[in-house]
Amino acid sequence: MAPSLGSHYHAIASQMAIYRESNQRLAQAAGLKPGMRVVDLACGSGLTSLAALDVVPQGLHLTLIDSSQSMIDEARQNVGARGAEATYHVADAITVGQLVSEKVDRVLCNLSLWYFAQPEEVLRELRKVIKPTGRLCFTLLGSYFNVGGEVVSPYWALVKVLHERGALPRALPDVDRLPNQRSIEGTLLGAGFKPLSFALDEFDAPDEELANWLRLYPIAPGATRAEAAEKSLALLESARDEVAAWKPRWRTVRFEAQPQVNPEEILLAKFAGKK
Numbered sequence: 001m002a003p004s005l006g007s008h009y010h011a012i013a014s015q016m017a018i019y020r021e022s023n024q025r026l027a028q029a030a031g032l033k034p035g036m037r038v039v040d041l042a043c044g045s046g047l048t049s050l051a052a053l054d055v056v057p058q059g060l061h062l063t064l065i066d067s068s069q070s071m072i073d074e075a076r077q078n079v080g081a082r083g084a085e086a087t088y089h090v091a092d093a094i095t096v097g098q099l100v101s102e103k104v105d106r107v108l109c110n111l112s113l114w115y116f117a118q119p120e121e122v123l124r125e126l127r128k129v130i131k132p133t134g135r136l137c138f139t140l141l142g143s144y145f146n147v148g149g150e151v152v153s154p155y156w157a158l159v160k161v162l163h164e165r166g167a168l169p170r171a172l173p174d175v176d177r178l179p180n181q182r183s184i185e186g187t188l189l190g191a192g193f194k195p196l197s198f199a200l201d202e203f204d205a206p207d208e209e210l211a212n213w214l215r216l217y218p219i220a221p222g223a224t225r226a227e228a229a230e231k232s233l234a235l236l237e238s239a240r241d242e243v244a245a246w247k248p249r250w251r252t253v254r255f256e257a258q259p260q261v262n263p264e265e266i267l268l269a270k271f272a273g274k275k
């Protein structure tokens with residue numbers, strides 16, 4: 001029997017540099033402390049929460065949200081094994097305002113936020129659930145981001161090569177049409193957030209990284225996940241040299257933002273409940 005989507009994802013993603021590095025850097029930069037309430041949005045198999053627990057092993061109150069039941073089942077197993085206090089929801093990110101009753105200190109969202117159908121709407125909902133002193137911390141894939149300059153990601157280069165050869169019906173957009181730091185910061189401002197920081201993270205990954213990416217996200221059609229992955233890997237083999245000629249780099253970008261608030265809102269939040 002084929003493994004569930006969640007366990008298939010976890011077995012591969014937990015071996016990949018892109019997930020390890022992005023989750024570690026996200027969790028380490030988030031200023032996590034014991035006692036904090038943390039939402040892990042689009043949690044997948046729980047890798048972001050596990051990275052957060054590496055930074056603060058005890059005392060976090062985690063809420064994990066993902067639209068896939070199978071991912072949540074896997075996350076419950078992985079995060080539960082650490083003995084962490086955690087609540088799990090199978091739900092669309094856009095419903096976050098209904099799921100979180102008490103405002104939170106941090107929302108962590110790794111490699112997901114801009115790929116939702118309505119990221120602006122999700123941001124507006126997140127604005128409502130983050131404390132005035134809290135932070136939204138998220139990463140995005142370099143493949144879907146314009147970092148400036150000519151350097152592209154291995155995945156972007158592969159899709160480009162295969163599309164030009166006629167092997168794929170659709171290409172990824174030209175790099176200069178992808179979101180960039182300014183456009184994303186503009187969207188954050190429009191949703192009621194103040195951008196705090198931006199970082200570009202580059203890292204080396206083994207050759208196997210792109211093959212693993214295709215095992216998770218096949219680009220060729222197939223009757224089953226395994227067949228689609230097999231066909232995608234054959235396409236990769238046929239294009240390795242052309243992809244290498246782009247000198248691509250694995251990259252993610254990291255943003256931190258805070259709710260835009262007036263000083264009175266901060267004081268009210270600070271002294272709420274103190275008489």
Ligand SMILES: C[S@@+](CC[C@H](N)C(=O)[O-])C[C@H]1O[C@@H](n2cnc3c(N)ncnc32)[C@H](O)[C@@H]1O
Nearest residue numbers: 042043044047066067068071092093110112116
């Ligand atoms: C690239 S994975 C990232 C998972 C995790 N953040 C990590 O770093 O391993 C994207 C996840 O987003 C979830 N997802 C996609 N659309 C969603 C939505 N609208 N609401 C909630 N989760 C969603 C998918 O089920 C998947 O688990």
